Amino acid sequence: MILITGANGKTGRAVIKALLSKGEQIRALVRRTEQIEDIQSLGEMEVVTGDMLDQKAVNEAFVGIRAVYHICSAMNPDEIQIGQVIIQAARLAKVEHFVFHSVIHPVIQEMPHHQKKLMVEELLVNSGIPYTIIQPGVFMQNILESWKSLSEKGIFQQKYFTTQETRICMIDLEDLAEAAAIILTRPGHIWASYELSGPQNLSLSDMVAAMEQHFGHEIKVETPQDEMFAAQLKKRGSGDYQVNTTLKMFQHYNEHGSIGNSNVLTWILGRKPNDFSSFILRTLESKN
Template identity: 40%
Template sequence: MILVTCATGKTGKAITKALVSSGKQVKAMVRKANSAQTAREMGVGDVITADLANKEEVFHAMEGVSAVYYVAPNMDPNERLNGENIISACQSEHINHLVFHSVLHTQIEALPHHWERHFVEQSIINSGVPYSILQVGSYMQNMLPMWEKMLESGIHRMAYDTEAPMSLVDLEDVAEVAVKITDNSNFFNGIFEIAGPSITLLEKAKILTSVLGRNIIAEKQPLVQFLEHGKAIGLNKYTLSMMSKMFPYYDKHGLVGSDKVLGWILGRRPTDFKEFVRRTYEPNSYNS
């Protein structure tokens, strides 16, 4: 049985659905009791409520599983503590395989939420537990909450420079990778960069225009405006602080990896942005 943490978040849902669909037994760990039903609706029979920051709860959640797919909360001040609890429980339960869903380029101190995962990765490598570390790029799906607004306004807005290159990855490709490597000894003790082809906002806008059949332009959203919106929708101070450092870094450097490892694991070319847009767009969902 495979334990998936944060199983009802954006990443966790995709991973859980893919594992269940592949016929694997999944135990879903959720932070709040009211998320349990969401997990069950994905076909998970065994659901447990636990807080990653609570060592006893993590140990209890790991009982009866052979492998762990560790999805950590994004931009969490307890990053290292959460990781320590997972690793300790894996050691105690003699877990066969720990997969850590990490982020691209954890070596970069200028991105503190990436840098914190660097220390978790180090602890995993030194733990003695068979592991696979997936260093995952930003998702193509991150634009979906703004999809309808983009269609209405004709503007694709993100809070970084329109010419900054980003190796966006399709979350469905990532979920396919999870199925292929979890509890698979061929991938033990490796670090794998899971990134898609590099693309800028300007290039995305051209593709959106072509596929959607309506003019879409790229525009950088002012950082102050983005952070004000984040505060208004309830993002906490720590998350806003991380974002205030992340987007200026993207302005200067982007976030670029190689798509070669992803293609090798998938056994095919990774999904590109045009394919993602074609799959996402439903012609009847918007009336001009």
Template identity: 30%
Template sequence: MEKKVLITGATGVTGKHAIANLLKMNIPVRALVHRLDERSEALAAQGVEVVEGDLSDFNRIGEVLQDIRAAYYLFPIQVPGIIESTAYFAQAALENGVEAIVNMSQVPARRTSVSHGSQNHWVAERVFDKFGVPVTHLKPTFFAEWLLYSIRSIKTQDALIYPFGDVAYAPITGEDQGRVIASILSNPAPHAGKTYPLFGLEELTQYQIADMVSEVIGRKITYQPVEIPDFEPILRTAMRGNDYFTQHILAVAQDCRDGYFSGTNNYVEEITGQKPMSMMDFIVKYKTALL
């Protein structure tokens, strides 16, 4: 029986695109989801083996990793627990003979990060490194999908409201990351032990992104920068009082201002053979949602 590739976070922004690309390559996929719903049913309809489980459940992880050749690990940034879960995942992968892991980290993850989430991602990287299963770390900048989180303010206030100042960075789409993940999982050996910071096509400020949205949807959208302390109550309300995630976002907002999210490189094109999607093309693709 041919071993499968495991995708965790299978219905999320990166996981669903990784699965789509793996299926194009005729690579069998097992998808781990938190709950069975219409999104998981859509995966099953494509021939994906869908399993339900929790990345914080060591015994369940061991079951899910049986007969898996390579795996994509994505722990949700909204909640604590990544270090313990990473140890569970790495040990279960070792026990089941998994040949490679692609680990989703983040570009500001570092030992000295003020964000508990970013610092925990850095520690999780070190946990994977020490277990012996070949691993590739992906460290993306802010996702282009952040724009879609602003749909409400775009529709009600004609505005993007963020605490990122006037700093430019190159937003990367989940679609591009999915292609990177699938490409590495299809042939992991050349990427073993490597860390890839991932960026979109070009660096842009929120002012420039707002102008692009204005052009596409046909009405003026402005960027309204706010100071980080002033953004906290807005974020806390949106996150329904999630202290862990609120602390992370406020800390990485400062990281963005300090340039940690800025930069460009050619890794997406080198790994997948295709340039990343431009922000303008992303906005055009999601025009209907932004109207």
């Protein structure tokens, strides 16, 4: 049986769907009981609840587990402590394979969440547990937060790009999920760290051109100021750490971009990863 932590987020749900399609037995760890029904709508699986800082609850979630895909919620100030709890539970359960969902370029310490991911990577490597570390680039699905504005007004609201030189490697979440399922179910992937990127290092103009091609009309770009963006995040329930860390992330991307290489993902998938244009087209078709 495979345990997915942070199971009710978009990444956890995508990985669960990919594993269920392969006939794998899944146990999903969610934080609140009201999330159980929603996650069970994905298919047949066990669902358990518990706070990932609660060692006893996490230990119980690991009983009978062969492998784990560990996802910590985005920009979590307690990520290192959570990593310690999860790794301890995995060690006690004698887990055969620990897959950690990290981030591309965790060595960049200007971004606090990268710093925390890197420290959890170190804890995992030093634990002696057979591991795979996955370091994905920015998800194409992140633009879906602006989809309503795109569809109704032709406006792409974004914070990643402020110059024409900025380039971001983006990965389709469906490709990430497929790769994760392969890594968890096929031999040969332990003791590895994989940087996973899509096939393009996209500029803002690249993205807008793909959107205009498939939407069939002009797309305008809006980039909210930091104060407005911070207020939006706080309105959604983000705390000060999440807000400040998110702003630091965008500041770094705007200055340096986030460049990646798709060779590793291509090798794992056995095919070329999905490009941004195909993602936009697939999303449009699914919404119609």
